[in-house]
Amino acid sequence: xxxxxxxxxxxxxAVVCAVVLAAAGAGTVALKTRHPAQAPGAVLTFRSVxxxxxxxxxxxxxxxxxxxxxxxxxxxxxxxxxxGAARQVEADFDLSVxxxxxxxxxxxxxxxxxxxGFRVTCALPDIKYGEGADFLPFxxxxxxxxxxxxxxxxxxxxxxxxxxxxxxxxxxxxxxxYLTTRNRKLTGVRPGGEVRLTPAFGNRGDTGVDGxxxxxxxxxxxxxxxxxxxxxxxxxxxxxxxxxxxxxPLPAGTAYETDHPVIAVTGQDTRSGSLHYSVWPTADIDGxxxxxxRAVRGTGEVLRLRPVDGGAFTGSESYxxxxxxxxxxFETTRVDDVEAVGFSIRGRVGEEVRTEVPYPRGYRGDTMxxxxxxxxxxxxxxxxxxxxxxxxCREGPAKGGPVACGPGAEPYAVVLLVRIDKRxxxxxxxxxxxxxxxxxxxxxxxxxxxxxxxxx
Numbered sequence: 001x002x003x004x005x006x007x008x009x010x011x012x013x014a015v016v017c018a019v020v021l022a023a024a025g026a027g028t029v030a031l032k033t034r035h036p037a038q039a040p041g042a043v044l045t046f047r048s049v050x051x052x053x054x055x056x057x058x059x060x061x062x063x064x065x066x067x068x069x070x071x072x073x074x075x076x077x078x079x080x081x082x083x084g085a086a087r088q089v090e091a092d093f094d095l096s097v098x099x100x101x102x103x104x105x106x107x108x109x110x111x112x113x114x115x116x117g118f119r120v121t122c123a124l125p126d127i128k129y130g131e132g133a134d135f136l137p138f139x140x141x142x143x144x145x146x147x148x149x150x151x152x153x154x155x156x157x158x159x160x161x162x163x164x165x166x167x168x169x170x171x172x173x174x175x176x177x178y179l180t181t182r183n184r185k186l187t188g189v190r191p192g193g194e195v196r197l198t199p200a201f202g203n204r205g206d207t208g209v210d211g212x213x214x215x216x217x218x219x220x221x222x223x224x225x226x227x228x229x230x231x232x233x234x235x236x237x238x239x240x241x242x243x244x245x246x247x248x249p250l251p252a253g254t255a256y257e258t259d260h261p262v263i264a265v266t267g268q269d270t271r272s273g274s275l276h277y278s279v280w281p282t283a284d285i286d287g288x289x290x291x292x293x294r295a296v297r298g299t300g301e302v303l304r305l306r307p308v309d310g311g312a313f314t315g316s317e318s319y320x321x322x323x324x325x326x327x328x329x330f331e332t333t334r335v336d337d338v339e340a341v342g343f344s345i346r347g348r349v350g351e352e353v354r355t356e357v358p359y360p361r362g363y364r365g366d367t368m369x370x371x372x373x374x375x376x377x378x379x380x381x382x383x384x385x386x387x388x389x390x391x392x393c394r395e396g397p398a399k400g401g402p403v404a405c406g407p408g409a410e411p412y413a414v415v416l417l418v419r420i421d422k423r424x425x426x427x428x429x430x431x432x433x434x435x436x437x438x439x440x441x442x443x444x445x446x447x448x449x450x451x452x453x454x455x456x
Contacts, residue, residue: 042086046156047073047132049168051283053154054176054321055102056206060144064218066318067102067140067174074134074158076127085126088161093120093137097152097172106139113137145369148206179279180313181326189266189332195222197262197275197328199244202255204308205320210249212282215258216289217242221273221330223263227316228303228429231262243302245282252342255310258303260439271362273333288317338362338435342448345376347420348455352379357393357405357414358432362440365409369402369434370416373427373452378403379417392413404434418453427452 024140051071056065063437074085095104095118102328107113111133112123120138154170182200185205189195194216199215217224226233230246233239242262250256280286339361345355357368370393372378378395386392391408393416410416430452437443 013433024095024381026242040446041079042085042129042160043077043079044055044089044158044160044163044226045075045077045135046158046166046168047072047075048101048286049156050170053170053280055098055140055146055172055174056142056176056320057146057148057174057206057293058142058144059340064142066146066320068156068176069136069143070320071134071136072097072126073132074127075132076129076163080258081100083129085128085431086160086163087126088126089127089163091124091137092157092159093122093123093357094118094155094157095120095138097154100138100143100273101146101151101174102143103141104138105141106136107419108137111135111137111144122435123302132185142412146174148351149173154265167225175210176205176321177203177207177250177281178205178320179209179322179324180204180310180315182257182310183326184328186328186330187335189330191266191332191334192268193272193332195264195266195273195330196330197259197264197277198257199277200255200257200308200310200313201250201261201279201280201324201326202308202313203250203252204313204315207282208252209248212284212356213242214280214282214284214290215246216291217244217262218276219264220271220276221270222266222275224299225263225265226296227263227283227300228260228298230302231298232291232293233298234291234295236296239296241291243295246303246305248282251414254392255308255313256305256415257308259306260301262303263404266330266332268363269334270332271335272329274280275328275331276325277327278323278325281321284322286323288444289365313388334362334364336435336439337442337445338364338433338440340431340433340448340454342370342431342450344451344453345373345416345418346453346455349420349423352417352419355418356417357416357431359408359410360412360446362435363433364435365407366434367407368405368414369396369432369452370401371429372406372429373424375420375422375424375427375451376418376429376452377421379419381417387415390423392417393411395403405431416452422456423454424452 013083045399109116151172156168158166223238225290231244234241340359390413393403396404432447
């Protein structure tokens, strides 16, 4: 969602805190190795695998909806302290639950996956200790006319030449939640002031989420106050991530918001930012997103839910049952404040120097004006001799006056080519980023110093 948050968001922020999920659910067990004569030297674990797979249903002639991805993440570790790898790893997927309900397609050839009827087997590369395998073994396309409700299970069995066999069972339900969220915008926030996000989410699908619901929050341009007892935070102070868990269920056709806001504090220099949040079934949170159980907990009251009208909430067609992403985008009263960033020209006397002119804070793409320090002169080159992606400073309209730099656009640079003609102690120039005084009344920070650092 914004990680995926790019289509599937606006790329999400991200995104976020890397953690390893242990085998996700009670369906994970270790069995005896298929090679009993050999002492196990490795341990395989499921880092992430679905506990519930929702198979969307549809009626002809409607278009078949997206089924969720059945992604699996495996990890290998030594049973002792040695180095090495889990060898000859094979993952077997019993998909007989889909007979008459869905077609299996898209076997992942890159991971050695092959299908025979409703069984997919993947001959994986060796998995080095401390590393893992992250792959999508197959795709599922629902068939029309399937009845709603529990359908059975997917059984995953993973073998290795030198590790105990592990197994996981994923429940399959025909029907799907369609998770949705609310997006809002806020302007006029005071720098250093509070931004209050009230996460809101709903289920527009035909099937409820039986277990709990988890809300993940990521702050950009602000920090979170660790306030609520059922929320975990990535830091005790100046937190930027939070995970709040709520009891279920989330029936189809319902929507909720939190009864109190998640509060963030903006920085004094913040111009704009976002409080991104994502909503997941607690049993199947996206692995890299979850905060560890040892993370800092809030010490205040418990954050609760209250019903709301979710008719205007939106979700992702391709990620219906897995989760949804929302955001509160905000602008502070400094959003139009342009602030020049000073820089230093560093080099030897007699040397030509390439220096990048920093983009101003709040840059709107206008030309910047650089007054060169005494003893420094502009170097110009024919366009064919320059890197075309970058923008190069050029002579200004007044002879001996400020040189014109930009406009430019990230990730490309605004480049100043100069020659250090002579050493002038205390030489100092300036860079000015013009702005409209009506929108940016603070004009004092539109100019910043340019200095020279002489190298022996």
